Amino acid sequence: MVNGKTQLAGVMGWPVSHSRSPLMHNYWCQEHHVNGVYVPLPVAPNMVETALRGLAAAGFRGVNVTIPHKEVVYRACDELTAMAQRAGAVNTVRFEQGKIIGDCTDGTGFCDNLQAHHIPLKGCVLILGAGGAARAIAAALLDRGCSVLITNRSEERARALVEALGEGEVVPWDEWPRRLKDVQLLVNATSLGMGGVPGLEWFEALANGHDGLAVADIVYTPRQTPLIKAARQRGWQTVDGLGMLIYQARAGFHQWFGVMPEITEAVFNLLVRDLNLEAAE
Incomplete structure (x- = not known):
């Protein structure tokens, strides 16, 4: 149930309807009893920095970033982790005291x-x-x-x-x-x-x-x-490659919600069904 203590995160993109991130993160919120919600955030390319500042001001814990916003977000961050600098990219953002901190969890x-x-x-x-x-x-x-x-x-x-x-x-x-x-x-x-x-x-x-x-x-x-x-x-x-998708998402979940989710066969099966993939042999 969403209430005044619900922690908010999401994924920014344009479009963003293709993203499987809400499926994974909301599953983990339920599985680990986290009072959190992860939502899709369609943001037009000319509104990316405005959206980031607004989400930080509105109390969001952070966001994932997908195409075509990664380069813009990289430049818009107030701070970058060592891995984001090394990778030259940001796919995960957390907000701390109004600051936009960019990280890269792909590697x-x-x-x-x-x-x-x-x-x-x-x-x-x-x-x-x-x-x-x-x-x-x-x-x-x-x-x-x-x-x-x-x-x-x-x-x-x-x-x-x-x-x-x-x-x-x-x-x-x-x-x-x-x-x-x-x-x-x-x-x-x-x-x-x-x-x-x-x-x-x-x-x-x-x-x-x-x-x-x-x-x-x-x-x-x-x-x-x-x-x-x-x-x-x-x-x-x-x-x-499916495991990489799941493990990079886990790192962001931990940053926003303070819980390191377990990687179980259930979350793999969730994505396999949603993507109409064959099961692993």
Whole structure:
């Protein structure tokens, strides 16, 4: 029941009706007996900073940020966490005494999901892609002591990412399959495989991998992407992208409501049904 003590949070975007965040956060509020509500907040692009200041003044605990507002919010924050600065992006905002504090939980969520699958965060990681998700993941892995290789179809973008991070190595796109023998984890941080469209001959591309190689894909529609299927055919450990979505949301919930929600099969099933995804094998 909503009352005078209800804590408020939400997700800002334009549009925002596609977001599954309200489904997750309101489930956790109910599951953990938190007097809180998480709402969708459609905010026009020219009203983002006004909306942020208004929500802070109205007593909101914070918001998630989705497209197309991430860059505007990054610039509008009064303070940025070290991870937001390292990732160059904000997806989670909390309000403290009127201040807008920006954080990025994508990399944290990715790493937490790996650890939940008992994949050690060590050694060399090869990341496909040089966009915002790749930067957040690379930053989080570097901060945990991993070495990182970045490859992208546009080598210029890969070099710009390594320069922004201040460390890492660029691998030309046509050479990355040969480097698999040197890495412990392969991460697809591109849209390749979304909707089940292969994009690459993945099974052949993985030929130089080894038995200790783990493969993670940030794409979760479908859960079993062509990359995940090819890696499983080779008998390797795989991690799909749905867990990252859930774990990055958990970090925001904890900031706003003071409770670290449990990641259970129930919340996975909730999203699987809502997104019409296949269950994990």
